[in-house]
Amino acid sequence: MNLMARSVKEKMKGAYEEREAHSPLVEGEVSSSERRALDTSMGSGRKPEAGSSNKDSGKAVRAELQKYFEGKKLNISGGSDGQLSRLKRRFEGTATEEQMAAYARESKSVTREKVGPLPGRMSRERHDEIVKRAFGKDADIIEGWKDLEKGGSSSKIDPGAYARTVRAAMGDDFEKTNQAESIARRFGVRVEELGLEKAEPDYGSYIDSLQRENADKGLSEAQVSKLETIAKQFGIAENGYPEKAELDYSRYAELIRKEHENKGLDEAETLESKAARSAIRREISSLIGPKEVRGSEAEPTADPLPGFLREEKRRRESRGIGAEDKKTPAEERALVGRLEKEDGQPIDSRSGNFGRALSYWFGPKAAALAGESWNKVLIGVMELGASGHLKKISEYRGKLKEAEKKLGDLPKWRFFARAWQRSKVNSLTKKIGREQNKVSKWESRKAPYIERLEQIADHMQQTIEVNLRPLREKLESGERELGHLRATVEAYRKNRNITAETLQGLREQKRVLPYGKRAEINSRIKVAEESLKECSRELKKIEKTTVVRQKTLSQLKARTEPWQSRWDSYKELKNQAEKYKEPVDPEELGADILGMRQKIEGAGKAEGEGRGSESVETRSEGAPKTWLDYVELWNRYNGAEAGYRLDEAFFEGMKVKKDLEIKPEEFYRALEEYFDAQMAASVAPAKRIDERQRDQLGDTLEYFKRIVGQESNS
Amino acid sequence: MENDNLPMEKVDGILAELKRQEAILKAESGASLARLDGLLEEVRVLADRADRTLKIVDRQAEQEIASLGEELAAI
Numbered sequence: 064m065n066l067m068a069r070s071v072k073e074k075m076k077g078a079y080e081e082r083e084a085h086s087p088l089v090e091g092e093v094s095s096s097e098r099r100a101l102d103t104s105m106g107s108g109r110k111p112e113a114g115s116s117n118k119d120s121g122k123a124v125r126a127e128l129q130k131y132f133e134g135k136k137l138n139i140s141g142g143s144d145g146q147l148s149r150l151k152r153r154f155e156g157t158a159t160e161e162q163m164a165a166y167a168r169e170s171k172s173v174t175r176e177k178v179g180p181l182p183g184r185m186s187r188e189r190h191d192e193i194v195k196r197a198f199g200k201d202a203d204i205i206e207g208w209k210d211l212e213k214g215g216s217s218s219k220i221d222p223g224a225y226a227r228t229v230r231a232a233m234g235d236d237f238e239k240t241n242q243a244e245s246i247a248r249r250f251g252v253r254v255e256e257l258g259l260e261k262a263e264p265d266y267g268s269y270i271d272s273l274q275r276e277n278a279d280k281g282l283s284e285a286q287v288s289k290l291e292t293i294a295k296q297f298g299i300a301e302n303g304y305p306e307k308a309e310l311d312y313s314r315y316a317e318l319i320r321k322e323h324e325n326k327g328l329d330e331a332e333t334l335e336s337k338a339a340r341s342a343i344r345r346e347i348s349s350l351i352g353p354k355e356v357r358g359s360e361a362e363p364t365a366d367p368l369p370g371f372l373r374e375e376k377r378r379r380e381s382r383g384i385g386a387e388d389k390k391t392p393a394e395e396r397a398l399v400g401r402l403e404k405e406d407g408q409p410i411d412s413r414s415g416n417f418g419r420a421l422s423y424w425f426g427p428k429a430a431a432l433a434g435e436s437w438n439k440v441l442i443g444v445m446e447l448g449a450s451g452h453l454k455k456i457s458e459y460r461g462k463l464k465e466a467e468k469k470l471g472d473l474p475k476w477r478f479f480a481r482a483w484q485r486s487k488v489n490s491l492t493k494k495i496g497r498e499q500n501k502v503s504k505w506e507s508r509k510a511p512y513i514e515r516l517e518q519i520a521d522h523m524q525q526t527i528e529v530n531l532r533p534l535r536e537k538l539e540s541g542e543r544e545l546g547h548l549r550a551t552v553e554a555y556r557k558n559r560n561i562t563a564e565t566l567q568g569l570r571e572q573k574r575v576l577p578y579g580k581r582a583e584i585n586s587r588i589k590v591a592e593e594s595l596k597e598c599s600r601e602l603k604k605i606e607k608t609t610v611v612r613q614k615t616l617s618q619l620k621a622r623t624e625p626w627q628s629r630w631d632s633y634k635e636l637k638n639q640a641e642k643y644k645e646p647v648d649p650e651e652l653g654a655d656i657l658g659m660r661q662k663i664e665g666a667g668k669a670e671g672e673g674r675g676s677e678s679v680e681t682r683s684e685g686a687p688k689t690w691l692d693y694v695e696l697w698n699r700y701n702g703a704e705a706g707y708r709l710d711e712a713f714f715e716g717m718k719v720k721k722d723l724e725i726k727p728e729e730f731y732r733a734l735e736e737y738f739d740a741q742m743a744a745s746v747a748p749a750k751r752i753d754e755r756q757r758d759q760l761g762d763t764l765e766y767f768k769r770i771v772g773q774e775s776n777s
Numbered sequence: 778m779e780n781d782n783l784p785m786e787k788v789d790g791i792l793a794e795l796k797r798q799e800a801i802l803k804a805e806s807g808a809s810l811a812r813l814d815g816l817l818e819e820v821r822v823l824a825d826r827a828d829r830t831l832k833i834v835d836r837q838a839e840q841e842i843a844s845l846g847e848e849l850a851a852i
Contacts, residue, residue, distance in 0.1 A: 565795065
C-alpha cells in the first residue's frame with residue numbers, strides 16, 4: 064500500500080506542479096486532458112478479447128483485483144462488470160501498479176466508500192469536522208477557505224485547497240514555507256499514507272511543526288515570533304495545547320498597549336490584534352452574558368457587546384455588513400468619540416473589553432482601573448481585594464502574579480508584596496478587633512453567671528459547716544472523755560503499784576519476824592496478794608478498752624475529712640469566681656490575639672515591608688536614636704530588598720560611630736549618599752543597586768520616614 | 778514500810794484504803810467508758826446524717842455549676 068501510495072504521490076506531485084503553473088486548477092484534481100492521456104496510456108477503449116464475456120471478464124477482473132489488493136484493505140466489490148472489464152483490460156499486460164491505483168482513484172464508479180480511503184482525497188464534511196475540531200470556536204477565523212471553495216466545481220476538498228485556505232487565514236508567511244502538502248498531511252488529510260491510525264488533527268503539533276520548519280529554513284525571528292503570536296492568540300499555551308482556546312487578557316492588554324504607544328491606535332489594526340480582539344470579544348460575550356454577570360453594579364445587558372460595538376453591529380447589519388468587519392481608523396475614532404459622549408468620560412482603547420474583563424474578575428469597581436497604568440491596575444486590584452476576604456486576595460494575587468509573568472518586567476513585584484502585606488495586616492487587625500469585641504461582650508454577659516457561682520459556693524460551705532459543727536463538738540467531747548478515762552487508768556495503775564509495794568513490804572517484814580508471829584502477817588499478805596491480782600486484771604481490761612475506743616474515735620473523726628475537703632473546693636470556687644470578675648485575658652477564651660499580633664509583626668518583617676501596619680503595634684523598643692538604631696530599623700523594614708540591606712560596610716563607608724546619637728535627617732542624608740556611592744562604585748553585583756532600584760528607593764525612603772515618625776511617637 | 782515493826786492495825790488500814798481506792802477507780806473508769814461510748818454513738822449518728830444530707834446537696838450543686846460553666850462558655 065505504501066509503495067502504491069508513494070507512486071501515486073509522485074504522480075500527483077507531477078500533476079500538482081503542472082497545475083500550480085496553470086492556476087486555478089485545484090491540487091489533487093486531474094484535468095480532463097490529463098485524464099484522457101492517462102486513459103490512453105492504460106489502453107482505454109480497447110474491446111474485450113474474443114471469447115470472454117463481460118460477465119466472465121468482470122469475474123476474472125474482480126478476482127485479479129481482489130488478488131492484487133489483497134492485504135491492502137481495499138474493497139472492490141463496487142463497480143459494474145463493464146467498468147471492471149475495462150479495468151482489467153487496462154491492467155492486463157500494460158498497466159502498472161501506479162496506473163492501476165490512479166485509475167481506481169479517478170474512477171467515479173469505484174468510489175471512495177467502496178474502494179476505501181483514497182490517498183489525497185477527503186470529503187468536505189470530513190474536512191469541516193477536522194477544521195472544527197482543530198480550531199474549535201475559532202474555526203470561523205479561517206472562514207476564508209469557504210470562499211476559496213465556492214469557485215471550485217469539486218465537492219471535495221483537497222490538500223492544495225486546504226493549504227491555500229490556511230495560507231489565507233494565517234498570512235503571507237506561509238507562502239514562503241511552500242508546504243501546502245505537508246500542512247495537509249499534518250492535518251490528517253493523507254493520514255493513511257503516513258501510516259497513522261487516526262486522522263486526528265493536532266493544532267499544537269501543527270504549530271510546533273511549523274516552528275521547527277521555519278527554524279530549519281532560516282525564517283526570520285520576526286516571522287517565527289509572528290507564528291508564536293498566532294499560536295497564542297489561538298489559545299495555544301507554551302507548554303500545552305488546551306482543547307478550548309483560552310483567553311489571555313494580559314497578552315491582549317500588552318498588545319493593545321504596545322500598539323497604542325508605538326504606532327498609535329489607528330495604525331495598530333494588525334491581523335494579530337484583530338484576531339485577538341475578535342477572540343476576546345467573543346470570550347467576553349460568553350463570560351459576561353446576562354447569566355454570568357456578577358454583582359448588582361454589573362451592567363445588565365442582554366447583548367454582551369459593548370455599547371458602541373452593539374450600535375455599530377446594528378448599523379452594519381442594516382447595511383448587510385458583518386458586525387466584526389474591520390473598521391477604518393476614522394470609524395474607530397468616531398465610535399470612541401461616540402462612546403465618550405455617551406459615558407461622559409474619556410475612553411481609551413483599554414477601557415472597553417479590558418475593563419469588562421477586570422470587572423468580571425475583580426468586581427465592577429475594578430473596571431475603572433482599565434485606563435490606568437499596569438502598576439496602578441495591579442495595586443488597585445490588590446486594594447480592592449484587601450477589603451474582601453484573604454482567600455479572595457490570594458486568588459487575585461495568583462492571577463496577577465501570572466499576569467506579571469506574562470508582562471515581563473513591567474510591574475514591580477515589590478508593589479505587589481507591599482499591597483499584599485498591607486491587606487494581610489489590615490485583615491489581621493480587623494480580626495483582632497472582632498476578637499476583642501467578642502471578649503467585651505463576654506465580659507458584660509458573664510456577671511450573673513459568676514454571681515450565681517459564688518452563691519452556690521457560699522451555700523455549700525455553710526451547709527457543710529452546719530452539718531459538721533455538732534459532729535465536731537461531739538468528737539471533741541469524746542476526746543475529752545477519752546482523756547479522763549486515760550487519767551483514771553493511770554490512777555488505777557498507781558494504786559496497783561502501791562498495793563504491790565505494800566505486799567513486798569509485808570513479805571520482807573515476815574522474814575524478820577519470829578516464827579510465832581508470822582501467822583499474823585501471813586493473813587495480811589494473802590489479802591494484799593488478792594487485792595493486787597484483782598487490780599492488775601481490772602487495769603488490763605480498762606487499758607484494752609481504752610485503746611479500742613481511741614481507735615473508734617479516730618475512725619469517726621476521719622469521716623469529717625471528705626467534707627472538709629469539699630468545703631475547701633467550694634472555697635476555691637469562690638476564689639475563681641472572684642477572679643472571673645476581673646477583665647479576662649482574651650487568650651483564655653481561645654482568641655489568639657497575641658498570635659495574630661505576632662503574625663502582623665512577622666508579616667511586616669517577612670517582606671521587609673511593614674507598610675500599612677500603621678494602626679498596629681509594630682515595635683515597642685522606642686524611637687531610634689543612634690546610628691545603629693536607625694540601621695536596625697532600616698534593615699527591619701527594607702533589609703529583605705536585594706541590595707538595600709545595610710551592614711558594617713555602611714558604618715565604615717560613612718565613617719560613623721554606631722552609638723552616636725543622630726537626628727533622622729542625618730540618617731536620611733547618609734542613606735542617599737551611601738546608595739549613590741553604591742551605584743557609582745564597582746562593588747559586587749549582588750550588592751550593587753541599579754537605576755531601577757535607585758528609583759524605588761525614593762518611595763522606600765519616604766515610607767521609612769513615616770515609620771521613623773511612628774517609632775518616635777510610640 | 779517505815780519501820781520493821783509495823784503494827785498489824787496499821788497494815789490493815791493501808792490495805793483497806795488501797796481496796797477503797799481500787800473500788801473508786803473501777804467505778805470511775807466504768808462511768809467514763811460509758812460516757813465515751815455514748816459520745817461515740819452520737820458521733821456516728823451525726824456523721825451518718827451529715828453524709829446523707831451533704832451528698833444530696835453537693836450533687837445538686839455540682840450539677841448546677843456544670844450547667845453554669847456550659848452557659849458561660851456558650852456566651
